[in-house]
Amino acid sequence: MEDQVTPAGPGEGRLVLAATPIGDPGDASLRLREHLAGADVVAAEDTRRLHRLCAALGVSTGGRVLSYHEHNEAARTPQLVQEVAAGSTVLLVTDAGMPSVSDPGYRLVRACADAGLLVTALPGPSAALTALALSGLPSDRFAFEGFPPRRPGQRERALRELAAEERTLIFFESPHRTAATLSAMAAAFGAGRPAAVCRELTKTYEEVVRAPLGELADWAGAREVRGEVCLVVAGAEPGAGALGEAELVERVLERVGAGERLKDAVREVAKAHGATSRELYDAAAAAQRAARG
Template sequence: MTSSSGVLVLAATPIGDPRDAAPRLAQELASADVVAAEDTRRLRRLCSDLAVAPSGTVLSYHEHNEASRTAELVERLTAGARVVVVTDAGMPSVSDPGYRLVDAAVAAGVRVTCVPGPSAVLMALAVSGLPVDRFCFEGFLPRKGGERARVLESLADERRTLVFFEAPHRIEASLRAMAAAWGAQRRAAVCRELTKTYEEVRRGSLGELADWAAEGVRGEITVVVAGAELRVRSLEDAVADVLHRVGAGERLKHVCADVAAESGLSKKALYDAVVAARTVSRATTAGP
């Protein structure tokens, strides 16, 4: 990091209720040399809610000008400016503009920090009623049906709780695609308008939620889906799987650990069974 570098501040903004803003947010907006906002009109509204007026330059920074404006912002940062990035709601760079700038700032040796704040992902997890000890965030699903189906298929065996963002006009199609890929009985929750006046959390199976969504859903939506249940497999099937993968070139110990985790079998018992099966196979091949 160079001594003359400025600081890049990713500032989380409220996802609905302006009272959720961190006290530091107003301070950063007021004192920044540059405020880069996804929507400058929304920024003005937020500043009005927070009773603050930016003293520095305010410019737009969104998906359509992110590539071209990043170089300008990095130039200001390396010259010593304090640049604050805000998006319409939540943390910049998380399914919003910001990642490109962070990557460029890090490469330039600029310090990057955050102002913490509300998170639709964490709030939806907390109120979903689903396991929260392990989870993964998948952002928005692809718009096209074929691409969406392929992504969902790749997540079919994911045991962690899954979190998605979705648009109101696509929520029914996405829920039906999830039901087709993972089963209509998989538990889920649709959380909409979090922290806002019409906040609603619908819990049920994917099939039930898809039928509910057919009536029309409005607002900002976060979907939480239970992870896949552990598939219990017989030791014989697991051994056959390990032998096939080892035959294709994978390492025995790594494959045994992977298959044991997926199947719920003891890693040692599986390893011993595979070794025994290989011994029998070699003896049979060798003949009398």
């Protein structure tokens, strides 16, 4: 049976996920202001940023303020579940945007849902959707990929697996890794793939740069990228992933030449392009034998 959300009765506890401004405090909703003042418990990713937000909004938290971040969420989740079960309204806020979207929150939502407790949300700002809307790229179908892997090898493999994805892709990235990630995207998706770098959205120095990935990689490499960054990349053209066997074998052998084992290279290429691993392995092995003479 699926989880059901029903209105809370008098004295019934609830977990409220509250979206907070991604830059401009003026984007805070009236409901967010009311809940900050009225919640029994406010669980915040960074309590100092919460207090700065409250000061900017001219409100004071009426209940207890607790920290809830990636380093303590496992230990603190049972405590917050008990608060909701006892009838408290627990307001969860992160540094910016909606809790649980690349931020703490999923663990607590799942625990409350499993306990049969009410979970609701105060909708509001979203960096991912704001970037998508500003990118000028197709927005009818999209996939949010969060932060790419930090290690270059893992990042390159993850991007290669997305090369044939036809939906528009949205990523978060730290400013000091933006240039390297754009270069890796240009290599995996093609330097001509349309994309956009969306930086410091809703803030004083908001910037949206729209260009092919190769140009964006050069742009980022020539300057110090600062602030919060979202990368939006156009999806692959329909049928772009339908490569022939010779092209698939070529990609496998390129990866083998870069140091990967044949078995691993076949698995990754087959997964990215919907090919059959066994047949691709046989073809690549035969190509290797032919190359050796």
